[in-house]
Amino acid sequence: MFDVFTSPELTNLLHSLNTEINLFTEIFWVVIATVLSMIGGAIGGMILAGKDIGYKFAATIGSLFAPAGVIPALILGLLMLNVLSNL
Template identity: 60%
Template sequence: MRDIFTYSNAINFFTSLADGDLNIATEFVWLIIATALSMVGGAIGGMLLAGRDIGYQFSAMLGALFAPAGVIPAIFLGLTALNFLKNY
C-alpha cells in the first residue's frame, strides 16, 4: 500500500482529487462514489417505504437499483456545469 504513494501519477491524482480539481479522472471517481452512496440511500429508502409489504431484502434491492437512475444524470450534469463554470 505504501508503494502507491511513491508513484508521481498517483500522487498527482490524489492531489487533484483532494484539491477539487475537475478533470476526466476525478469526474469518474466522483461519479462512482456518488453512485455507490445513492445505492446505499436507495436501499435504506426502499426498506423504509416497502419493507413490511414486499420484504426487506427485495425492497432494498429494488431501491438500490432504481436510485442511481435519477442520480447519475444529475451528477453528470452538475460536474459538467462545474467544469464549464471553472473554465470561464
C-alpha cells in the same frame, strides 16, 4: 504500511480529486456517487416498503432505482463546474 498514506503520489491524487476537473476525477466521483446512492436507496426502500414486499426485495429495488436520479444530476453538475471553471 504507513508509507502508503504519506507518499507524494497519494497526496497528489487526493489533491487532484478536489481541485482539478478532468475525465479521471469525473469518473471517480460518478462511481462514488453511484455507490452511495445505491446504499441510500436500499435503506430507503427497506424503510418505505420493507413490511409490504419484504426487506430484501425492497432493498434490491431501492438500490437499482436510486442511481437513476443521482447519475444524471452529478454529470450535469460536473459539466457545469467544468464550464464555469473555464470562464
